[in-house]
Each structure stands twice: as C-alpha cells, then as structure tokens.
Amino acid sequence: MVRAPCCEKMGLKKGPWTHDEDTILINYINLHGHPNWRVLPKLAGLLRCGKSCRLRWTNYLKPDIKRGNFSREEEEMIKQLHTVMGNRWSAIAARLPGRTDNEIKNVWHTHLKKRANSNLNSKSLKSLKKVEQLIVEDDKEESGRLSPFDTNSSSQESYSEIDSPQPSSASYNSSTPTSPNNYDETLSIDDMDDEFWSEVFSGEDFDELPVGHENIGQLPSGCGYESNLHDDVDFWFNMFTRGVDLSQI
DNA sequence: AAACAGCGCAACCGCAGAAGG
DNA sequence: ACCTTCTGCGGTTGCGCTGTT
Incomplete structure (x- = not known):
C-alpha cells in the first residue's frame, strides 16, 4: 500500500x-x-x-533520554549487539537505557563502524558470545515481565516537571526528573558495576560459563558465526521482539 | 584570515506492520 | 476479508561545526 x-x-x-x-x-x-x-x-x-x-x-x-557522549562500555555494547542483531537499532536501543535508536545509529555510522570490522578478533567473539548468553538467560527470566525501558509503557505517563531541553545537544542538561518507568538515571550504564562490564567484555572466563542456548555454544570456523544464529528462527525472533534489557541482569 | 574538507548530528523520507472500522 | 489510518523503524540527507591548509 x-x-x-x-x-x-x-x-x-x-x-x-x-x-x-x-x-x-x-x-x-x-x-x-x-x-x-x-x-x-x-x-x-x-x-x-x-x-x-x-x-x-x-x-x-522525552525526560528519560540520556544525552552526552557515549561511554566506552556503551560503545562496546553497541558493537557487540550490532554483531548479533545487525541494523536493528531499536532493539539495540532497548538494551541501552536512555539512548535512542537514532542516536545509536548515528554513533555507529560515524565512528563505531570504522572500528568494528578490524576488532572482530577471537577475544571479541568470546565477548560476543557472552553478551548473547546474557540475553538468552535474561530472556528466560524475564518471561512475562516488561522491560523497564519499554518505551511503550511510558507513553501514557504524565511528565509534569520536564526540564526544557535545548535544541543543541551540546548545551543539553541531562538532569531530568524521575522517569515514568521508575528508571533511576543514577543507575545508568556508566555507573554499573565495573566488574560486570569487565567480565562481559573481557571474555576471559567465558569458557567457565554455562551455555544458555544450544546454538550459542557452537562457534563456527572463522567469522561465520552468523550462520549458526539463523538455525533457530524462533529463538532469534523472540530475542529481537521482546526487548529484554541486559542491564537488569 | 579565508577557503576547503571532513565529521557529527538532527531531521526527513519511505516502507512495513499493526490496529481499527 | 478488505481497506484505511497510524505508528515505528531503518536508511538517507543536509546543515552546521571544527580542523586543516
């Protein structure tokens, strides 16, 4: 039509x-x-x-939008998730609290894209697998529970004390009132436990972790990783559409 | 100081799917 | 079941800023 x-x-x-x-x-x-x-x-x-x-x-x-530069952890997260999800910016954004799909898309096209290809070494693959596992584990636990960052759930709320945002991101004050989703910005990715991120992205102890999904445990030769990801269509469909939030782990 | 090039980001466009009549 | 309308998403564009020559 x-x-x-x-x-x-x-x-x-x-x-x-x-x-x-x-x-x-x-x-x-x-x-x-x-x-x-x-x-x-x-x-x-x-x-x-x-x-x-x-x-x-x-x-x-929107009051719960986080402005300013992306942290190193956020950039790593985007790169890992993009490797898994491709250009599903909204799905990636759902896992990055306070970030929008448009913003993530811009960041990807401006500088992350340049680095991503050259950085996909074996260590990155381990990290990637771990991110996937976290998503899968979260998917199991989250069944029936709505992500606190689900944008739909915020649409009907009343924002009574919104700071008037500035058109320019450079002058935008990110301090906003409590979000309608009870999302506390003090718990942004920037402030997450360092151990969590170092663990996720170092991949050092990946081999000790249980495998969350039968497909996740299969590491293809070279970088043909994606081919296995399509073996279970339902699995990926669920993962992409349910908006599970990693930070809740 | 001026001109140019490259980059970053806000915004637009068009499509697909969902929802409702 | 079909049609229309609305929303959301991803790709793309264009402008302003910044760095370089």
Whole structure:
C-alpha cells in the first residue's frame, strides 16, 4: 500500500525545531499525552506534521533520554549487539537505557563502524558470545515481565516537571526528573558495576560459563558465526521482539 | 584570515506492520 | 476479508561545526 507523504500539506514547517516549538510540544504532551500523533500538532498549535513531532519527542524531549557522549562500555555494547542483531537499532536501543535508536545509529555510522570490522578478533567473539548468553538467560527470566525501558509503557505517563531541553545537544542538561518507568538515571550504564562490564567484555572466563542456548555454544570456523544464529528462527525472533534489557541482569 | 574538507548530528523520507472500522 | 489510518523503524540527507591548509 502506498501512503501519502507525511507532510503533503503545504504550510507545514520543516527543519530544526525551535525552543518555542519544543516548549509547546512538551506542554501539550504533559497535559494530554500523545494518543494520536497525527492530530497532535493541530491541537497543540504546531505547524509540524505528526511524524516530526513524534520524532522530536522520542529522540530529544522525552525526560528519560540520556544525552552526552557515549561511554566506552556503551560503545562496546553497541558493537557487540550490532554483531548479533545487525541494523536493528531499536532493539539495540532497548538494551541501552536512555539512548535512542537514532542516536545509536548515528554513533555507529560515524565512528563505531570504522572500528568494528578490524576488532572482530577471537577475544571479541568470546565477548560476543557472552553478551548473547546474557540475553538468552535474561530472556528466560524475564518471561512475562516488561522491560523497564519499554518505551511503550511510558507513553501514557504524565511528565509534569520536564526540564526544557535545548535544541543543541551540546548545551543539553541531562538532569531530568524521575522517569515514568521508575528508571533511576543514577543507575545508568556508566555507573554499573565495573566488574560486570569487565567480565562481559573481557571474555576471559567465558569458557567457565554455562551455555544458555544450544546454538550459542557452537562457534563456527572463522567469522561465520552468523550462520549458526539463523538455525533457530524462533529463538532469534523472540530475542529481537521482546526487548529484554541486559542491564537488569 | 579565508577557503576547503571532513565529521557529527538532527531531521526527513519511505516502507512495513499493526490496529481499527 | 478488505481497506484505511497510524505508528515505528531503518536508511538517507543536509546543515552546521571544527580542523586543516
């Protein structure tokens, strides 16, 4: 089916958002939520299309978004998850609290991509396998429990004390009120137990760990790792679609 | 100091799937 | 069952900033 262009109507503004527009959008969502993005800009008095409003909100205005540079651990996490998941940015973002798919995508294309290919040595493969195992174990434990970072669960909340974000990331203050998902930003990946990350990414003791899934234990020759990953379609489907969050482990 | 090139990031576009009538 | 509308996702673009010459 062919959809009409989002902003087919003349007169709708495009391009960078102004501070005033941000304020209007935040205030409106605070009061009414966003049950319908299509009509939201009309009701809020914005000369934007609903798509543009949604993008602005989800990528920059939501209160639980963490701004600023990616930590080394986050970059490693992205690289590992990308090796497993490919370009499923939303799935990767679901495992990086406070980060958006757009932001992760940008980071990947700007600098991580350059490093990733050259860094896939044997040690990286061990780390990768361990990340996968953590996902699988988490998947087992999490059945029925919604990820605290599930963006859907936050959509109906009221954000009463949102700091007015700045259009520029350079000047954005990441200090935001408690998120609607009870996600405490003080527990960001940056602050996670160092032992956890060193363990995950060093891969030194990987061989001592139990295998979480029958396919995970198979290490192909060379870098043909991905071929085994497709042996169990249901397994990967579940992993990709359930939004399990690694940091909860 | 000016011109140019490269990079980073915000935003747009189009498609696919979900949801509702 | 089919059609329409809406949302979400991934790819891509374009502009501004920064570094280099």
